[in-house]
Amino acid sequence: MRILVVGGGGREHAICWALKKSPKVTELYCAPGNGGIASVAECVAIQVNQFEEIAQFAIDHTIDLVVIGPDDPLSEGIVDHLEAKGLTVFGPRQNAAIIEGSKVFTKQLLRKYNIPTAAYESFERYEDAVAYLRRQQAPIVIKADGLAAGKGVVVAQTLDEAEKALHDIMVAKVFGESGNQVVIEEFLTGQEMSILSFVDGETVCPMVPAQDHKAVYDNDKGPNTGGMGTYSPLPHIPQAVIDESIETIIKPTAKAMVAEGRPFRGVLFAGLMLTPNGPKTIEFNARFGDPETQVVLPRLKTDLLDIFLAAVNGRLDQMEIEWSEEAAVCVILASEGYPASYPKGLPIEGLEDVQESIVFHAGTAVKDGAIVTNGGRVLGVTALGRDIAEARAKAYADADRIRFQGKHNRTDIAKKALV
Numbered sequence: 001m002r003i004l005v006v007g008g009g010g011r012e013h014a015i016c017w018a019l020k021k022s023p024k025v026t027e028l029y030c031a032p033g034n035g036g037i038a039s040v041a042e043c044v045a046i047q048v049n050q051f052e053e054i055a056q057f058a059i060d061h062t063i064d065l066v067v068i069g070p071d072d073p074l075s076e077g078i079v080d081h082l083e084a085k086g087l088t089v090f091g092p093r094q095n096a097a098i099i100e101g102s103k104v105f106t107k108q109l110l111r112k113y114n115i116p117t118a119a120y121e122s123f124e125r126y127e128d129a130v131a132y133l134r135r136q137q138a139p140i141v142i143k144a145d146g147l148a149a150g151k152g153v154v155v156a157q158t159l160d161e162a163e164k165a166l167h168d169i170m171v172a173k174v175f176g177e178s179g180n181q182v183v184i185e186e187f188l189t190g191q192e193m194s195i196l197s198f199v200d201g202e203t204v205c206p207m208v209p210a211q212d213h214k215a216v217y218d219n220d221k222g223p224n225t226g227g228m229g230t231y232s233p234l235p236h237i238p239q240a241v242i243d244e245s246i247e248t249i250i251k252p253t254a255k256a257m258v259a260e261g262r263p264f265r266g267v268l269f270a271g272l273m274l275t276p277n278g279p280k281t282i283e284f285n286a287r288f289g290d291p292e293t294q295v296v297l298p299r300l301k302t303d304l305l306d307i308f309l310a311a312v313n314g315r316l317d318q319m320e321i322e323w324s325e326e327a328a329v330c331v332i333l334a335s336e337g338y339p340a341s342y343p344k345g346l347p348i349e350g351l352e353d354v355q356e357s358i359v360f361h362a363g364t365a366v367k368d369g370a371i372v373t374n375g376g377r378v379l380g381v382t383a384l385g386r387d388i389a390e391a392r393a394k395a396y397a398d399a400d401r402i403r404f405q406g407k408h409n410r411t412d413i414a415k416k417a418l419v
């Protein structure tokens with residue numbers, strides 16, 4: 001089969017890497033791809049928002065399945081666009097991708113169907129939001145309604161900080177239209193856990209859970225990023241809690257989307273807080289997580305293409321998905337300055353010295369035949385091991401073998417799982 005993956009980050013590298021293992025895949029393309037994806041797929045110079053060009057490429061190359069990686073094109077309706085041209089696509093349609101694209105939509109859905117989440121109110125007017133905020137207590141959480149490259153959430157430690165966030169989002173419009181509405185939400189405490197599931201309508205096939213590290217510095221200090229590292233499984237979280245999350249949050253949400261006439265087909269990503277009162281929803285995403293995917297897919301034993309095909313054909317209920325018992329740890333190597341501005345085009349050395357890890361490229365390009373930096377998150381170094389300690393030791397040993405100017409990474413990825 002001929003497959004086109006849309007996207008160009010670490011997530012798409014992991015998807016291409018997993019698809020490449022399928023004996024059914026004869027041609028694998030990635031638009032636009034990146035410097036590392038080029039080693040497993042043919043990169044095509046089309047950007048993820050060029051729907052027309054993507055459709056034309058897929059038609060010209062008789063693509064059997066298009067797989068969409070990132071959130072932005074999903075929210076903008078890429079699946080509807082490609083399906084209208086007769087293409088087969090793995091990913092949610094626009095009316096289901098809204099579960100990530102609008103936090104107000106999702107909070108209303110969860111409230112309507114009694115699915116556990118933080119208490120909240122939503123606002124369209126800044127004055128109303130401020131008036132409500134002044135009656136609350138800190139810490140409190142402010143969220144821009146729309147997509148904001150993972151940066152639209154402020155966990156405010158004081159009401160002043162919360163009011164500034166409201167002003168930034170609703171008045172200064174630092175996230176543009178995404179700030180037309182806000183959610184003001186109760187602060188939840190507990191461990192965080194990500195569960196990604198393959199979903200077709202009401203059928204939910206959960207993947208193994210993972211934990212991300214969003215803050216840029218060790219001990220969860222500094223501003224939030226897209227994610228600085230992940231690990232799977234979560235040995236310190238009881239299976240009963242994982243099961244409870246699936247039964248009380250993920251399955252009811254898939255069912256609610258069907259009931260709303262918005263059946264979800266694709267990867268539904270639940271961001272959960274394991275509070276003293278049980279698991280609660282922090283957010284849903286409409287796609288594979290990045291860098292969650294870089295630890296989840298290396299543990300997948302079943303052919304990923306078979307799963308995608310089962311989902312697009314409405315046969316996920318007949319799939320038996322198998323996972324490796326091994327642990328996986330992914331350490332992100334980032335550019336100097338990330339998550340703020342950063343340089344690009346710096347040479348990367350030591351990739352050939354990596355011994356025991358898979359290096360997923362998040363932001364790289366090929367320049368004059370050499371791999372150079374081309375993003376904030378540059379590489380994801382993933383290692384497998386018998387347990388987290390072994391996987392972690394291997395990933396860090398290899399992360400240290402890779403060099404580029406200004407490289408930085410957290411040194412405490414997966415540390416919570418060691419105690």
Ligand code: AMP
Binds near residue numbers: 150185192224
């Ligand atoms: P999100 O972009 O919605 O995943 O939020 C980014 C991060 O903010 C999450 O991973 C949590 O660490 C934190 N966060 C979001 N909502 C809450 C909440 N209600 N209580 C505590 N932390 C939160």
Ligand code: GLY
Binds near residue numbers: 212226285289291292
């Ligand atoms: N790692 C979090 C996300 O993909 O949104």
